[in-house]
Amino acid sequence: MFDPSRNIQDFLVFGEFGDVNPSITDSSTYTFLSPAQMEEAFEHEIEGCFLYSRHWNPTNKYLARALAAMEDTEAAQVTASGMAAISSAILQLCQTGDEIISERTIYGGSYAFLKNFLPRLGIKVHFVDIRDLDKIKAAINERTRVIYTESLSNPLLDIADLPKISEIARAHDIKLIVDNTFTPLIISPKRLGADIVVHSMTKFINGTSDCVAGCICASADFVNQLVDVNSGATMLLGPVLDSTRAASILKNIHSLHIRMMQHSKNALFIAENLQKLGVRVYYPGLPDNPSHGLMRKLMNPQFGFGGMLAIDAKTSEQANRLMAAMQEAKVGYLAVSLGYFKTLFSAPGHSTSSEIPHEERDAMGLGDGLVRMSVGLDNDIELSFSRIKECLEKAGLC
Ligand SMILES: *Cc1c(COP(=O)(O)O)cnc(C)c1O
Secondary structure (H helix, E strand, O other), rough: OOOOOHHHHOOOOOHHHHHHHHOOOOEEOOOOOOHHHHHHHHHHHOOOOOOOOOOOOHHHHHHHHHHHHHHHOOOOEEEOOOOHHHHHHHHOOOOHHHHHHHEEEOHHHHHHHHHHHHHHHOOEEEEOOOOOOHHHHHHOOOOEEEEEOOOOOOOOEOOHHHHHHHHHHOOOOOEEEEEHHHHHHHHHHHHHHOOOEEOOOOOOOOOOOOOOEEEEOOOHHHHHHHHHOOOOHHHHOOOOHHHHHHHHHHHHOHHHHHHHHHHHHHHHHHHHHHHHHHEEEOOOOOOOOHHHHHHHHHHHHHHHHOOOEEEOOOOOHHHHHHHHHHHHHOOEEOOOOOOOEEEEOOOOOOOOOOOOOHHHHHOOOOOOOOOEOOOOOOOOOHHHHHHHHHHHOOOHHH
């Protein structure tokens, strides 16, 4: 059984002075012993040599290597945000005239980038239901360069059939990019056929909601393209992660496996008990969830089904009442984002689902009353659930 946390466990670093946490790079630029060596560094990477911190810096390189180990890719690049990772990866692969096929229920920022920004560059995006493989095939033509999906869709948490999608992509020489932000360790997209795995490290990977960061895990060849001084997207668009942040994220990665197991355990407990109360809840760990069987097949099972769930609170008034009550009762915070040690909740609304016709949205459960929860690391989850139950009663939901 593949265990990505084993790869992180084996990631040992000996710092400059044997420090167990490597020194944090405090430099934008680096000296060379000779002009000839500097010239060589512009032409190709020299092991152990650094040129300029927008290109690479030692701290970011340590973090990138840990992420590549986690996703089982040859290499990785870290970026100043998840959006920087997504936009850089896409812009590295696509130019004017090219086309992308994207899942239609993705993160709002990614959706806006694909829907509003890329057409300005003459890049066309087809939004499809990624579970419908025939729709994917029908949207492919000779200009298609990328298929873009999230491992778990937002906000209803349907899983993408990555092995099948990657088979289609490979047959047409198309790159498959997977956003694995919701399911680090749980899903290993590269092992399931993805070419490029992106993360918003702002969420579970860092886990402390104290910074914004991202990464791109891919082949060494692709990462070299990203940092190319003449044509690389991360090099030339310049979304560099600050090295002090890279150092703190690297430390947090080493507790990611424990956190993911606890997030999953707590989310499953809440989902099961909500279901017992007769509340409509979306969580892939529930046996009657439509994604349950496929997720079981694709996941690394030791980490559970993840920390995200969604509650159907029927109307936006009831959703708002529920969220206000939950914050009051100290269940967690009414805030966007996810993967924090405390529970976070918000109403995703319709912002990312405007490609979906109204009747279909209602049938899918994508109504105004949906509340998305990122379940925290609570040690006493029974207490948290009893509070949620009182809030549901206040909102007239049970
Ligand atoms: C938050 C998020 C992003 C964007 O990441 P930032 O770090 O906020 O730029 C992308 N994809 C998903 C699934 C996210 O949740």
